[in-house]
Amino acid sequence: MTRETADPQRPPVVAAVADVRARIARARAAGRSIALVPTMGALHAGHASLLKAAAQGGAFVVASIYVNPTQFGPAEDFHNYPRTLERDLDVCRETGVDLVFAPPHSEMYAENDQTRIRVGALAETLCGPHRPGHFEGVCTVVAKLFCIVAPDVAYFGRKDAQQAVVIRRMVRDLHIPARIEVCPIVREPDGLAMSSRNARLSAEDRAKALALYQALKTGEWLLHQGETSAGKTIAAMRAVLAAHSDLKVDYLSIVNPDTLEDVDPPRGDCMIAGAIRIGDVRLIDNLIVNVTG
Amino acid sequence: MTRETADPQRPPVVAAVADVRARIARARAAGRSIALVPTMGALHAGHASLLKAAAQGGAFVVASIYVNPTQFGPAEDFHNYPRTLERDLDVCRETGVDLVFAPPHSEMYAENDQTRIRVGALAETLCGPHRPGHFEGVCTVVAKLFCIVAPDVAYFGRKDAQQAVVIRRMVRDLHIPARIEVCPIVREPDGLAMSSRNARLSAEDRAKALALYQALKTGEWLLHQGETSAGKTIAAMRAVLAAHSDLKVDYLSIVNPDTLEDVDPPRGDCMIAGAIRIGDVRLIDNLIVNVTG
Numbered sequence: 001m002t003r004e005t006a007d008p009q010r011p012p013v014v015a016a017v018a019d020v021r022a023r024i025a026r027a028r029a030a031g032r033s034i035a036l037v038p039t040m041g042a043l044h045a046g047h048a049s050l051l052k053a054a055a056q057g058g059a060f061v062v063a064s065i066y067v068n069p070t071q072f073g074p075a076e077d078f079h080n081y082p083r084t085l086e087r088d089l090d091v092c093r094e095t096g097v098d099l100v101f102a103p104p105h106s107e108m109y110a111e112n113d114q115t116r117i118r119v120g121a122l123a124e125t126l127c128g129p130h131r132p133g134h135f136e137g138v139c140t141v142v143a144k145l146f147c148i149v150a151p152d153v154a155y156f157g158r159k160d161a162q163q164a165v166v167i168r169r170m171v172r173d174l175h176i177p178a179r180i181e182v183c184p185i186v187r188e189p190d191g192l193a194m195s196s197r198n199a200r201l202s203a204e205d206r207a208k209a210l211a212l213y214q215a216l217k218t219g220e221w222l223l224h225q226g227e228t229s230a231g232k233t234i235a236a237m238r239a240v241l242a243a244h245s246d247l248k249v250d251y252l253s254i255v256n257p258d259t260l261e262d263v264d265p266p267r268g269d270c271m272i273a274g275a276i277r278i279g280d281v282r283l284i285d286n287l288i289v290n291v292t293g
Numbered sequence: 294m295t296r297e298t299a300d301p302q303r304p305p306v307v308a309a310v311a312d313v314r315a316r317i318a319r320a321r322a323a324g325r326s327i328a329l330v331p332t333m334g335a336l337h338a339g340h341a342s343l344l345k346a347a348a349q350g351g352a353f354v355v356a357s358i359y360v361n362p363t364q365f366g367p368a369e370d371f372h373n374y375p376r377t378l379e380r381d382l383d384v385c386r387e388t389g390v391d392l393v394f395a396p397p398h399s400e401m402y403a404e405n406d407q408t409r410i411r412v413g414a415l416a417e418t419l420c421g422p423h424r425p426g427h428f429e430g431v432c433t434v435v436a437k438l439f440c441i442v443a444p445d446v447a448y449f450g451r452k453d454a455q456q457a458v459v460i461r462r463m464v465r466d467l468h469i470p471a472r473i474e475v476c477p478i479v480r481e482p483d484g485l486a487m488s489s490r491n492a493r494l495s496a497e498d499r500a501k502a503l504a505l506y507q508a509l510k511t512g513e514w515l516l517h518q519g520e521t522s523a524g525k526t527i528a529a530m531r532a533v534l535a536a537h538s539d540l541k542v543d544y545l546s547i548v549n550p551d552t553l554e555d556v557d558p559p560r561g562d563c564m565i566a567g568a569i570r571i572g573d574v575r576l577i578d579n580l581i582v583n584v585t586g
Contacts, residue, residue: 017468114414115432115466120407139408140467147468173408174433175310175440 010093011063013100017148020062020101024149027060027098035059036151036178038142040067041102042082042196043091046186050155053183055096062149063092064101066108070116071137077280082199101149108144116140119166119173125260126162127275127284130250138163139170146176153179157186159193161271161286165260185285191217193285205278208244212276215240215252216287219272223254223291230254230264233272241276250275250282257288266291303386304356306393310441313355313394317442320353320391328352329444329471331435333360334395335375335489336384339479343448344388346476355442356385357394359401363409364430370573375492394442401437409433412459412466418553419455420568420577423543431456432463439469446472450479452486454564454579458553478578484510486578498571501537505569508533508545509580512565516547516584523547523557526565534569543568543575550581559584 014020024034035054039047043065054061065088072078085102092100116136123135146154156164164182171180186194191213192206201209215237222233237252256263257271266289273286307313317327328347332340336358347354358381365371378395385393409429416428439447449457457475464473479487484506485499494502508530515526530545549556550564559582566579 021470110465112462113466115410115412115463117408117410117467120409122407144466144468147470150470169405170408172403173406173437174410175437177314177440177443 008093008096010089011097011100013089013102015101015103015107017103017107020099020148023099024060024062032060033057033152034149035061036145036149036154037061037063037097038145038154038156039063039065039088040081040196041065041088042084042199043088044186044194044196044198046157046159046194048091048095049186050157050183051092051095051097053181054153054155057153059153060098061096062099062101062151063097064103064145064149066101066103066141068108068137068141069105070109070140071134073131073133076131076282077197077200080200080280082196101145108141117143117170117174119169122162122169122260123166126251126253126255126273128162130275130282135163135166139166142167143170143174143176146171146178151178153181155181155183158182158288159185159195159285161257161273162260165258187213193283195283197281197283200281201278205281208247208278209276209281209283211241211244211247212274212283212285216272216274216285219252219254220287220289223266223270223272223289228265230262230266233266237272237274246278248277250277301386301389303382304390304393306382306395308394308396308400310396310400313392313441316392317353317355325353326350326445327442328354329438329442329447330354330356330390331438331447331449332356332358332381333374333489334358334381335377335492336381337479337487337489337491339450339452339487341384341388342479343450343476344385344390346474347446347448348389350446352446353391354389355392355394355444356390357396357438357442359394359396359434361401361430361434362398363402363433364427366424366426369424369575370490370493373493373573375489394438401434410436410463410467412462415455415462415553416459419544419546419548419566421455423568428456428459432459435460436463436467436469439464439471444471446474448474448476451475451581452478452488452578454550454566455553458551480506486576488576490574490576493574494571498574501540501571502569502574502576504534504537504540505567505576505578509565509567509578512545512547513580513582516559516563516565516582521558523555523559526559530565530567539571541570543570 037050117139118136168180218240219233219237234252252274254266270289275284330343410432411429461473512526512530527545545567547559563582568577
């Protein structure tokens with residue numbers, strides 16, 4: 001069998017800021033707009049959906065792959081975070097990525113780096129109190145990537161809903177000239193939200209992890225049934241999770257998806273959000289629910 | 294007498310981010326590079342030297358005039374800070390400014406604005422402890438201006454030496470693609486460093502203010518004479534200031550001009566820096582001294 005065309009090539013992988021800027025300048029000179037998909041690698045179908053969405057608009061798609069230490073707490077899983085660069089590059093090839101930016105730490109954080117960006121109240125709720133410094137690390141690295149890539153548009157996943165809200169606010173407040181697109185959560189067939197951290201779960205813990213989705217669906221069902229108390233809804237969700245030993249609940253909340261403030265009684269578009277820990281694996285998930293009546 | 298050419302016109306003054314971006318895009322399309330001179334107005338010969346330096350390179354010069362509230366402490370002089378827009382526009386005309394960006398507060402800080410940028414150790418010395426939050430406000434507003442104007446180069450005065458060091462670090466750390474130029478201090482004939490706040494001094498206080506420069510010159514003289522103790526040099530400088538009643542010293546320091554760390558014994562390029570308060574007027578000044586031997 002003759003292969004009429006070569007397999008699409010893996011995109012070039014560059015490590016230096018100057019190189020990524022030079023290639024982006026060439027793409028811009030050729031009339032392309034620039035789309036950025038910031039990732040920490042360990043790419044799964046959720047990331048692939050972002051990369052495909054970015055490619056669909058005809059933009060020159062830059063995927064960054066960088067496990068950012070400043071968004072991990074000292075007791076968190078920076079060192080155990082999955083790193084799968086070879087497979088990631090296959091995902092990038094399959095989704096039409098034009099350029100992969102995979103910098104070493106020294107390229108992102110120069111010696112004596114000491115500049116940090118924080119967003120206020122939006123970063124202090126939900127995951128905020130459970131991950132001190134996390135959103136500061138996220139904002140800082142995303143701002144660096146925006147300064148390096150100067151994208152017209154950047155894509156984030158709704159699984160990290162608070163991150164998306166915080167980044168939108170940073171971009172608005174600092175007047176960063178980029179559009180933020182937030183893409184839907186991609187789930188496993190049984191409902192588990194795709195996460196790079198799922199790879200760190202044993203089969204037994206994988207079953208427990210699903211309880212978070214089941215708890216959120218319980219909350220959604222109750223609200224659709226006409227339950228008007230956020231407290232009662234959350235209590236029912238907690239009961240779903242309480243059935244599993246060795247599963248710690250960081251929070252379960254019903255919030256306004258834009259302001260992240262608690263809503264009680266829930267009304268209109270609400271986000272039911274939760275975070276759990278199974279051993280040292282922390283998982284988050286959320287559902288947007290429209291509550292009528 | 295016939296006027297062969299019309300007087301140069303005052304540059305256009307725009308208040309909206311979208312307008313300033315549109316005009317800058319036209320200048321870029323015409324092949325101009327973009328220079329930014331961020332100011333709080335009340336322009337004096339020091340500002341004029343920055344504006345002239347910016348114009349000399351042939352760039353399209355954007356002067357911003359905005360008294361930024363987030364860099365003032367609650368007990369500071371935000372409300373009393375001199376505002377002289379009409380005269381400022383004459384200075385802009387005379388120095389060849391192409392565009393003045395004079396935004397209202399709501400354009401720089403949208404409702405619920407909550408994003409802040411801080412630089413670490415470099416902002417925590419010298420003026421830092423005396424003006425909590427000051428450099429965070431400076432970094433935040435300068436980053437906003439950089440995101441709005443996207444300058445190739447931005448000009449700052451060396452009178453605000455720590456500000457220049459902090460902004461250089463922010464720009465380096467965040468990978469902001471702008472060059473920072475720092476221009477020499479412009480002084481009155483008697484040596485007083487030009488400052489918008491000088492306008493707030495009575496004639497009597499103006500005489501006291503000069504003592505800061507005299508103290509710095511005393512320090513410079515001692516170091517050139519071979520004094521090797523930073524402590525003794527600073528004590529002599531303090532004695533110069535002690536001669537004036539109602540003059541409070543925030544600090545007198547001899548530091549490395551890049552790291553802002555104390556140097557003792559002083560050697561090589563040193564910065565002698567000081568800050569005083571006369572009533573509610575706070576003044577700063579510095580000298581760069583090369584200490585040999």
